[in-house]
Amino acid sequence: MDYVLMFYEPAEAFGERTSPETAGPYWGAWSAYVQALQASGLVKGGAGLQPPRAAATVRLQDGRRHVQDGPFAETKEQLGGFFLIDAPSLDVALEWAARSPAASYGCVEVRPVMPPMPAGAGPAG
Numbered sequence: 001m002d003y004v005l006m007f008y009e010p011a012e013a014f015g016e017r018t019s020p021e022t023a024g025p026y027w028g029a030w031s032a033y034v035q036a037l038q039a040s041g042l043v044k045g046g047a048g049l050q051p052p053r054a055a056a057t058v059r060l061q062d063g064r065r066h067v068q069d070g071p072f073a074e075t076k077e078q079l080g081g082f083f084l085i086d087a088p089s090l091d092v093a094l095e096w097a098a099r100s101p102a103a104s105y106g107c108v109e110v111r112p113v114m115p116p117m118p119a120g121a122g123p124a125g
Helices: 011-016 023-039 090-099
Strands: 002-010 043-048 056-061 064-069 077-086 107-112
Touching: 002 011, 002 090, 011 023, 011 077, 023 043, 023 090, 090 107
Parallel strands: none
Antiparallel strands: 002 077, 002 107, 043 077, 056 064
8 A cells, every 4th residue: 555654854953954963964864765765665756845935825816816925734743754655564664764864853644545537437427
């Protein structure tokens, strides 16, 4: 089954990505994790994300687009990246979530992916 691992990090962790003092250890931990996850053969896709200040949130109100700079919610932890994996069970997905660097200083949300919608399904079909 496919699962998405979503890595949430506090603002300080986003700062560690570019700080001369902390970038090496930060990226070293992530590099080791990514290499191990890729070696497992479970990875279907994924990416790190730019910091929350690079985000934009879009809403439609009365048919008009409204764009807000930044993420939807001001929270202590922000989405820093994700992986889509094909794991044999939720337990395996949870094990990989726990192994990530974000699990020790932020959190990792694990969600099963819905199966693709059949062709022709929905109101237009």
